[in-house]
Amino acid sequence: MRIPTRTGMVELDETDLHILQLLTENSRRPYNDIAEQVGVSxxxxxxxxxxLEELGVISRFTLDLDRSQISEGVGVLVDLHLRPGTVHDVIDRLAPLESVDHVYATADAHVVARATVDECEIHRILTDTLDLSQVVEYDVRLLIDSVWEPTVQKADAEDETPYDDPTAIPAGGASLGADGQ
Known part of the structure; x- marks a missing residue:
C-alpha cells in the first residue's frame, strides 16, 4: 500500500500495516508482544x-485523554470562518492552548478546534488568543459525545481484514484435489 507522508509516497508492506494496527490499538504494547503476533523478531x-517514524508515518506516541475527567469545563467544537491567508496564524495561536485537543484546517478557510473550556469563558479565550479581524464569523457547538478510533486499512482491501493473512481461505472458498492442486 502506498501512502503519502511528509517525504512523499511510501510503500508499506503487510508487516508494516500489521505493526501499525497493533500500535493504534495500544501504543504502549510491548515490542515482544507485537513481534509474536506479527511473526517477526x-x-x-x-x-x-x-x-516508520523516520518516514513520518508515525509522528508521535500519545494517549487518548478524557479531559472532562481531570478539568473543569465542557467539550466544544469551535468553527472559525477566516479571512484568506490567516489560517496558519490562527492554527499557530490555537494549537498551544492547554484547553485545545485538536485543530483542523479546511480548504475553504475554516479552522475547527476541539477544546474543553468553561462555556462562559469561550468568548474571552477567543478574544485574548486571536486577532478577531482575521475572523469572519465563528460558531461554538457543545459536544455531547466524541469517538476517536484510528485504524489502519489497506486502501485496496477487498475484505474487512486490515492486512492479508496468507492462511486465510478466500471469500469464495477454496478446493484442493487429492494432489493438493
Missing part, C-alpha cells in the same frame, strides 16, 4: 517502528 519490530 522484537528487533525487527523496533527497526520497522524506527523506519
Amino acid at each position: 522484537p528487533p525487527t519490530v523496533s527497526d520497522r517502528v524506527d523506519r
Whole structure:
C-alpha cells in the first residue's frame, strides 16, 4: 500500500500495516508482544517502528485523554470562518492552548478546534488568543459525545481484514484435489 507522508509516497508492506494496527490499538504494547503476533523478531519490530517514524508515518506516541475527567469545563467544537491567508496564524495561536485537543484546517478557510473550556469563558479565550479581524464569523457547538478510533486499512482491501493473512481461505472458498492442486 502506498501512502503519502511528509517525504512523499511510501510503500508499506503487510508487516508494516500489521505493526501499525497493533500500535493504534495500544501504543504502549510491548515490542515482544507485537513481534509474536506479527511473526517477526522484537528487533525487527523496533527497526520497522524506527523506519516508520523516520518516514513520518508515525509522528508521535500519545494517549487518548478524557479531559472532562481531570478539568473543569465542557467539550466544544469551535468553527472559525477566516479571512484568506490567516489560517496558519490562527492554527499557530490555537494549537498551544492547554484547553485545545485538536485543530483542523479546511480548504475553504475554516479552522475547527476541539477544546474543553468553561462555556462562559469561550468568548474571552477567543478574544485574548486571536486577532478577531482575521475572523469572519465563528460558531461554538457543545459536544455531547466524541469517538476517536484510528485504524489502519489497506486502501485496496477487498475484505474487512486490515492486512492479508496468507492462511486465510478466500471469500469464495477454496478446493484442493487429492494432489493438493
